[in-house]
Amino acid sequence: MTEPAYLALPDLASRELAGSVVYADDEFFAEKENLILASEPVFDPSLFGHKGKVYDGWETRRRRSPGQDAAIVRLGVPGVVRGVVVDTAFFRGNYPPQVAVDGAWINGYPGVDDLAGAHWRPLVPEADAAGDTRNHFAVPDAAPVTHVRLRMIPDGGVARLRVHGDPTPDPAFLRGTVDLAAAENGGRVVDCSDLFYSSPANIIAPGRSRIMGEGWENSRRRGGGNDHVTVALAGEGSVDHVEIDTSYYIGNAPGSASLRGIARAEDLDHPDRWVDLVPRTPLQPDCRHRFLVGQPGHPVGPVRFVRLDVFPDGGIARLRVHGTLSPEALDQLAARVALARHTGLMRP
Numbered sequence: 001m002t003e004p005a006y007l008a009l010p011d012l013a014s015r016e017l018a019g020s021v022v023y024a025d026d027e028f029f030a031e032k033e034n035l036i037l038a039s040e041p042v043f044d045p046s047l048f049g050h051k052g053k054v055y056d057g058w059e060t061r062r063r064r065s066p067g068q069d070a071a072i073v074r075l076g077v078p079g080v081v082r083g084v085v086v087d088t089a090f091f092r093g094n095y096p097p098q099v100a101v102d103g104a105w106i107n108g109y110p111g112v113d114d115l116a117g118a119h120w121r122p123l124v125p126e127a128d129a130a131g132d133t134r135n136h137f138a139v140p141d142a143a144p145v146t147h148v149r150l151r152m153i154p155d156g157g158v159a160r161l162r163v164h165g166d167p168t169p170d171p172a173f174l175r176g177t178v179d180l181a182a183a184e185n186g187g188r189v190v191d192c193s194d195l196f197y198s199s200p201a202n203i204i205a206p207g208r209s210r211i212m213g214e215g216w217e218n219s220r221r222r223g224g225g226n227d228h229v230t231v232a233l234a235g236e237g238s239v240d241h242v243e244i245d246t247s248y249y250i251g252n253a254p255g256s257a258s259l260r261g262i263a264r265a266e267d268l269d270h271p272d273r274w275v276d277l278v279p280r281t282p283l284q285p286d287c288r289h290r291f292l293v294g295q296p297g298h299p300v301g302p303v304r305f306v307r308l309d310v311f312p313d314g315g316i317a318r319l320r321v322h323g324t325l326s327p328e329a330l331d332q333l334a335a336r337v338a339l340a341r342h343t344g345l346m347r348p
Helices: 032-036 200-204 327-343
Strands: 020-024 069-087 098-104 121-128 134-138 145-153 160-167 188-192 227-245 256-262 275-282 288-292 300-311 318-325
Touching: 020 032, 032 069, 032 160, 069 098, 069 121, 069 327, 121 134, 121 145, 145 160, 188 200, 200 227, 200 318, 227 256, 227 275, 227 327, 275 288, 275 300, 300 318, 318 327
Parallel strands: none
Antiparallel strands: 020 069, 069 134, 069 145, 069 160, 098 121, 098 145, 188 227, 227 288, 227 300, 227 318, 256 275, 256 300
């Protein structure tokens, strides 16, 4: 069975992108914060606590009055939600028979009391859910949101909530030199040759990796060719300097790497139209490499996509592509955010 295309988009709710579960009306059996952990849920059949069975998820008590339970997540990065996964892993006799997901754009940093006045709109209308299952829901709504509300109808347990979509960060924070590839700024992986050990999306995650498993590692290449990953930047811009970090990759770092850029999506499959940002260069293991691009005061652009090639294979912890967005790219982001703010909860 083919997986939904939206699974390739960033999980905007993930704790790794600074998402937060800011409210739940009940978390008697299991804490609401588990909903957005990046790790896969686990289950220990022998583990019990004072309140009963311990679950790796969010679980409410059995409801004895009309109503439904809800939790609200502040997305780590605002964005247009393309698909939602309500994962009920290991919840077999205690999962919600129905779920719904709502979204809202809420300006500023609202507290719990402010959320009651939000203009919520349905992203996933009330839908049947199955237990111990990754329940997938495509979302047709095209307006950005800052918060989502998961409703369990009437109660039960959910292990994880994944909110996949296109990041729509505030362009006010993207002026000047920024990391154009960063997921929190709107960058995303659009192609990868091999993701055997870990996801290429890790290389554009916030912060530095802390272990080898927090980067991108491919399998050992036994034939010809080399491995590569392509990233769509936050928008079209000019590149000033880049960072290729092999931290924690000691016996499995690439021998060398190159970084190229291109302006138009229609040219992605035309190697002759790419421009060198960093020519093929030897890499050191467990090392944070930094490279200037172009001449001082003359960054290379316009660039909308970058492709990192590693030779012949090996792990990369982080890729940073520092530069400036074009005025046109900033205007496009501003228009999307302005529309969302117009319909959101206004805050001073």
